[in-house]
Amino acid sequence: VTGPVGRRGPGGSPRVGAARLGLGFAAPEPAAVDTDRASAVFGALADPTRRALVETLGRDGAATATQLSSEFPVSRQAIAKHLTTLARAGVVAGDRIGREQRYHLDPQAFEPAISWMAAVGAAWEDRLEALKRQVERRP
Amino acid sequence: MTAPEQPVSITRSVSLDAPAETVWEALSQPDELGAWLGGDVELDVQPGGVGTAALPDGMWSILVTAAEPGARLSWLWWRTDGELSSVEFSLLPAGDATVLTVVERCCTLPAAGASGGTTARAQLTLVRR
Numbered sequence: 001v002t003g004p005v006g007r008r009g010p011g012g013s014p015r016v017g018a019a020r021l022g023l024g025f026a027a028p029e030p031a032a033v034d035t036d037r038a039s040a041v042f043g044a045l046a047d048p049t050r051r052a053l054v055e056t057l058g059r060d061g062a063a064t065a066t067q068l069s070s071e072f073p074v075s076r077q078a079i080a081k082h083l084t085t086l087a088r089a090g091v092v093a094g095d096r097i098g099r100e101q102r103y104h105l106d107p108q109a110f111e112p113a114i115s116w117m118a119a120v121g122a123a124w125e126d127r128l129e130a131l132k133r134q135v136e137r138r139p
Numbered sequence: 140m141t142a143p144e145q146p147v148s149i150t151r152s153v154s155l156d157a158p159a160e161t162v163w164e165a166l167s168q169p170d171e172l173g174a175w176l177g178g179d180v181e182l183d184v185q186p187g188g189v190g191t192a193a194l195p196d197g198m199w200s201i202l203v204t205a206a207e208p209g210a211r212l213s214w215l216w217w218r219t220d221g222e223l224s225s226v227e228f229s230l231l232p233a234g235d236a237t238v239l240t241v242v243e244r245c246c247t248l249p250a251a252g253a254s255g256g257t258t259a260r261a262q263l264t265l266v267r268r
Contacts, residue, residue: 042147113147132153136156
């Protein structure tokens, strides 16, 4: 049994996957969608409070956790934690203003997520077209 | 703030001029599944079944999370170095035809407490170990 070719994710860590099932396939090059980045963005946006923060920053521009907490029914600490999560995913970026970070949206962050949706949507369109040909060909 | 947490998803539907039984065979027989997915599929299509799909875009590992013959099939899949997403097929008979809808959700594990989520997570741990 030969192992996969040893591709590593952008983070440099090897992933477990098909090889661990013991079926011994080598992995072909995956499509050019950065699923790690897409996943980080989707994960960050999975929370309704974080989506609302993104919406607010998109509407009002840059703001600090203190400023944002006046608009949300949660504590400044909770807002700061959500902003840290969004920053880690690259959805927002912060500039230090005095003792606080002032956050703004980074639109580039959404590119991997949008690419994922486009690539996955196109893949299913092709597959379903092939399925249609296959099942409608039968007697 | 009570909206459920939702990973991002894409949905596609197709109307197939074939009965649900035929469509189900194309979903549940590995050779038929591989034919329209465009690769080689080895998969035990029953809840908890695992397998692989060697497709043009990569090598996928698959864990079947639900299989209701003629009605619904869902699995979790991930590429060797990629993130995990879920795929759910639902079949809706429409006269002599069948409307097949596929939803793929990226890129999070099912929420604990969601139907089957905890079990799937436990099984996935076993598969990925």
